[in-house]
Amino acid sequence: MGQRSPGRPALSAPSCREPAFRVTGTVRIGVIPTASAAAADIASPLSVRHPLVSLHRRLVVGRHRRPTRSLRTRRGITYLDHDVLEHYRCFPLYEERYVLLTADDPTVPRRAEISWHEASAPMYATVDHARPPILDEHFAEDGTHLNARIETDSVATLYAHVKTGQWSAVVPSMWSTVFGEPPGLRCTPLTENLPAPVVGLITRLDGPSSILVEALEETASTLNRTSSESPINQ
Structure with a gap:
């Protein structure tokens, strides 16, 4: 559980600029596999602001849109659909777009994009x-x-399967920035035929927030790239 120096008030927007050593502890979040790279985007600035805070990330697997159906968690990184917006505090991080990951065939010209069909x-x-x-x-x-x-709960495993030349995969474009385009593989953007789903941090609306959760929320609130010309995943 989060701790702060005796006599100090709970973390608020103005106090976020106070010395970070006053916030200590471990904050735990559930993360869907396709958004697990986003945990790094939160962890880095969180550690700069609060060096004594640790982030424990648990992957949430299964055929569900959000971690709260598969894991008893009060916070996580998932898709911000309508049901989530009604029951959680939401902090958008990025819009998820997709690329087709295939083995690279030098005899086939590269394309700017490819249709889902x-x-x-x-x-x-x-x-x-x-x-x-x-x-x-x-x-x-x-x-x-x-x-x-083949279905897996690991994006890295997808890359390994596609590397064999037998498979293809649709991968969130964020992962093409994490892994780049490894030798022997090719990433081709898919056409945007539907609005891009928004991925973000969620925390429960009910009950008071701990100082750790407030620190997490404050950090996530600075990372919104959904309206930027250069989204976090591009």
Whole structure:
């Protein structure tokens, strides 16, 4: 549980600029696999502001949009859909867009983008958490569907499968900035046929927030890239 120096008030917006050593402890969050890279975007500035605060991240797997259905958690990083907005404090981080990850074939010219219909042809591996409904909605909008042959809760595992040359995968474009384009692989942006889902930090509305959660919320509030010309995942 978070601690602060005796006699100090709870963390508030003005007090966030006070010496960070007054906030200590471990804050735990659940994170969906496709957004796990976003935990690093929070952890880095959080550690700068509060060097004695640790962030414990737990991946939440399963066919659900948000961690609260799979894990008893009061905070997490997930999709900010309507149900979440009604029951949680929400701090948008980025808009999730997608690329088609394939083996690189030098004989095939690169393209600026590819349609979801075209992308449905190869054999697929996919992150289990991402479907349904997120990817299914995009494929359905283009009049097709995705028949994944391999499902995993690890984005890194997707890259490993695609590397064999037998598989393709739809991956959030954030991961193409994390891993780059490894030798032998190619990332092609998918057309934006639906509004991009927003991913963000959620914390429970009910009950008072601890000083740790307030520090986490204050940090996340500075990272909103959903209206920026250069989103956090691009």
